[in-house]
Amino acid sequence: MILVYSVGMDLAAIPSPVELIELPATQIALAELVLLAVAGGLLGAFVVLRRLAFFSHAVGTATFPGLVVADATGFSATVAGLCVAVGYAGGVERASHTGRAPGDTATGLLLVAALAGGIILASDVFESGAAVDRLLFGTAIGLDGGDLALSGVAALLAVAGTVLLGRAWTAGGFDSVSAPLLGVPARRADLLLLLLVALSAVAALPAVGALLVTSIFVVPAAVARLFTRDMRGLLLWSMAVAAAQGTLGLYLSIWLDVPPGPAVAVLGAGVYALCATGIGARSRLPGEEAA
């Protein structure tokens, strides 16, 4: 509590949950986060399964300089983001199949260069420094119909992808020999997964920002994974957690007057911590034999 006072938060102004649904600006934000929960929950399950957490973080972060340029020049941020994200996803997929995968080191340096370049563009070239917080951490009130449309597309594609390619995506994770036997070339299925994650990450950028894409694509699925190994359960729980986390995170973000990205991230991680140590404390998952 002392900390809260020291940062000067105004505790008296706790918004009523009803306001969340009443005000048009927050309605859009709520709808956005729910749509993102569908994409993030479904794809997130595969991200966690296929160890793509770092990829999902990288694809979001890499768009930062593109977003700065788009923001300052009036160019479409969505198009700029998609170009970078899709290009990055394609590059990663090709590199991983030629055996010269970029690796953590190269990716880490790429992201540093992207962030450093972006901040120089923002603060020294375009002098749009004020936009940096929004681009990095998202916004609740600055969302528009275009963002909603993109998130809707991402959600639809995520559902379609899960239904059509879910098995291939799961099989590819465990045994890339049997994956082609399922009818879809493993390589094409993997590429589609990376592309869908990239697309959905770009859809998430306006709401949660370039740096906290993982709050939607990794955290809910990780929470779900604490409770179930079954694929269907994982997908459903993942979406549910993402939706709950998004809604509560939005509420928190409006109450504390902070961007949604950090609020959703903290909330999600907090839920994970509770579930990992408390309620689900290392209990045996259904289907596991006694040790």
Added chain:
Amino acid sequence: MDPLDILLDPLRSGIERRALAEVILLGGICGALSFWIMSFRLSYPAESLAHGLLPGLVLASLAGVPLLLGGTCGVALAAGLVALASSDPRVGADSATAVVVTGMFGLGALLALSPDAPARLEELLFGDPLGVTDSDLLASAALATLGAGTLAALHRPLCAVAFDSPGAGALGLRPGAVRLALMMLLAAAVAVAVQGLGSLLVLAVLVAPAVAVRSRASGPARAMLCGALVAAGAGVVGLYASHHLGSAAGASVALALCAAAGAGAALPERVRPPGAPGGGASPARRAAA
């Protein structure tokens, strides 16, 4: 502008002299350490520590306490939480780490972006070499000394464990203890260097030097020395660019380091003598009887 002026201009200001001293000191020790960070594949842990310590920095900034203290506490907390989360068998280590880092980083941003808080987040994220105080320089000097001493004492064990960890164990060394010592040195380096380069960019000084000198490395000692020189040099170049071009100082240093890494990676590999195996063949394939 007179060429001599280009060189001497930044040296006229006390602030910039301190900044130069800082990047040279930090570049030196982090550049040397960078070789081991690459050899032990610690770049993802390094990045996780750098992002995860943000709440510590923010709280220190809000409380008016030295950033080094916040950085140190932040790094210790981040390391502990990552270790704890990664040990849960239900979720993969990379996803668990991502959850911890996302949560901690988000917490730092949340605390920093609360309306009444002073808006120093950009400096904490992207660095502020020009804000270096004399006590920061002292801390960097201490890190450089301590780090150099540790690397010197641990030189042979580090080589043995990096080369062949089980074999090193058979020789009587303790690979786990060696790795732990390296991780602690890494954590200290992150905590000190984060003030100059920021949470998002500090990875550059810890990883880029090794990439820059990799293709020319003929031994660990030489790789460390060259890494130190490259890092310090890139730091100086970055600060000079920032001074003359008016760009953000921390970001300029980070870009200089990344450029050095890019240049180094583009260099051809050391020429191999005829009859030797080509590069890239995996040890697993080679071990086939």
Added chain:
Amino acid sequence: MAPPPAVAAHDLSLGYGAGPALEGVHFEAAAGTTLCVLGPNGGGKTTLFRALIGDLRPLAGEVRVAGRPAYLAQTERTRLDFPVSALDVALMGSLASGRWWLPPRRAERHAALAALERVGLAAQAGTLFGELSGGQRRRAMLARALTQDAAVLLLDEPFAGVDPASAELMTAVFDELRSEGRTLLVSTHDVESARSFDLVLCLNGLQVAFGAPGESLGREVLEATYGSDLVILEEPPERPVRAITVQHHEH
């Protein structure tokens, strides 16, 4: 009273977590003997060696080795891109003497150079490990074991994937070590070479046999060790069975 054995295992059971990978191991080897560990891939040879170097804790039973053994590993987990020279590798052997925080002394340097000479790598002392051929790399690792000057040497399939010239050099070194009174444990899948050893230990998830090769390597033992991977070449009466084994290499 007889001197304590150089290597001993008593009712040893070893595993990696999902259950024992190797059990019922019980043997003793006196100082100066050579022991051949026979068995198929996956049968437990490397597992036993890992326990002998202390890299793997027993699930049950105990293992004892006199002093710190030198270990020549099978699969190369060594980093080919880590920039050390052959001499650096040989020098690592002297780390076993304890004072790791000091740079190598002159005597240690001489010992490492002498070891390189013994394995025929004197000219390659300055060459980077990653630039050596497969056989040269194995010999460099052997030089490391020699520098260590250990009483017990554990050699895990030392000839696998090695060119004939290197193999010949290494055999000569092994003979020298043997005549110096050191204890050698060598794992191999070559049944015929096992006959030249003092003792043989057959492993296939459990200990099938232990003893002198003449008594132990009968047809039943070989079949129990290798199962269907065995090809009997000839089985003359009152003379040793001649057989070869089929090898499978998982990657």
